[in-house]
Amino acid sequence: MRIGVDLGGTKIEIAALDSSGTLHGRRRVPTPAGDYDGTLDAIAALVAQLEGELGPADGIGVGIPGSISPATGLVRNANSTVLIGKPFERDLSQRLGRAIAVANDANCFALSEVRGGAVDGVPLVFGVILGTGVGGAITVDGRPREGANGIAGEWGHTPLPWPAQDEYPGPECYCGRRGCIEAFLCGPRLREQFAQRSGRALDPAQIAVAAASGDTAAETALALWEDRLARGLAVILDVLDPDAIVFGGGLSNLDRLYANVPPLLERYAFSDRVDASLRRARFGDSSGVRGAAML
Secondary structure (H helix, E strand, O other): OEEEEEEOOOEEEEEEEOOOOOEEEEEEEEOOOOOHHHHHHHHHHHHHHHHHHHOOOOEEEEEEOOEEOOOOOOEEOOOOHHHOOOOHHHHHHHHHOOOOEEEEHHHHHHHHHHOOOOOOOOOEEEEEEEOOOEEEEEEEOOEEOOOOOOOOOOHHHOEOOOOOHHHOOOOEOOOOOEOEHHHHHOHHHHHHHHHHHHOOOOOHHHHHHHHHOOOHHHHHHHHHHHHHHHHHHHHHHHHOOOOEEEEEOHHHHOOOHHHHHHHHHHHHOOOOOOOOEEEEOOOHHHHHHHHHHHO
16 A cells, blocks of 8 residues: 655645555645644644554655755745745655655646556656646656656746737746746636636636636636647647646636647647647546555
8 A cells, every 4th residue: 555645735635545556545634824844744644544544554655736856855846835945855754754755746647647547558748737836747658757957847837938918027926937827827817817807706617607608708718718728838749749738637627628729739839730639637636646656
C-alpha cells in the first residue's frame, strides 16, 4: 500500500493506492489557511489515521502546488504562498519519521492520467490543471519530466501570447509579474470577467449554463476564456507538439471547451492542422492524490 497526499490551497486529500491501482480510505480536510505548521500537522494526522485503518504504508508521496528547488531544497513558485521558502519535504519527513517523495501537483495529475487514465500509453503528453490556479506538466513514455531546473511544464507562468491592446500588460499574478496565463485563465478570473460584464456573481459551471441559455454576457466571457486558452496551448503545440493534452481541475468540466478550443488551436498553432487530441481526465479530482501515491 502506498499513500498519496494532495495538498491544495483549500483542501488536503489523502488516499491509499493498492497494487491494483484502486484507491482506499480517501478523505479530505480543509487546509489550515496561512498556517504552515498547522498544514504539516494536518497531513501527519491524516497519515496516522489512514495507517491506523489500513496498516503501515510502503511509501508516501505528496503533491504540492509548487515545486522544490533543486538548488536549495525549499519550496518555490507555490500559489499557496505560505509554503514558499519553507523546507517542506524535510519538515514533513521529520514529522512522519520517514522519507517521503514530493512533486508538483500538476506532475502528479499527469502521472496518474498517463498510467491507466485518459492518456494511458500516449508517448508525449501535456497535462493541464485549470482551476483556482493553472498548471502544466510533461510526461514522456509514462514518466514526468521535470527538467534541469525542475520547472518543465510551468506553463501557467508564461505570458499570454498575442495579447490584445486591452490585455496588456495584464492582471497582476501572485508570482509578482503581470500577464501570466494563470492570471488570465484561472477560475477566479473567469468569474471576475463575467461579473464585470453582467454585474452578477456566478461560478464557471453556472456561467456555462447561462451561456447555453442564450446569456450574451456569459457567452462573451466564456468565448474570450476559450480564445485565451487556445492561444496559450498553441505555444505548447509549437514547442512540444504533444500527442495529446489532458485536462484536470474544475474548469476541465466545462464540456464546451472540448468542442470550441480545437478549431481555435488550428487558428493559432504554426501548422496547417492540429492532430493532438484534447482529453478530459479519467480520474477527475482523484487524479492528484492517485498520482502522488505513485511517486
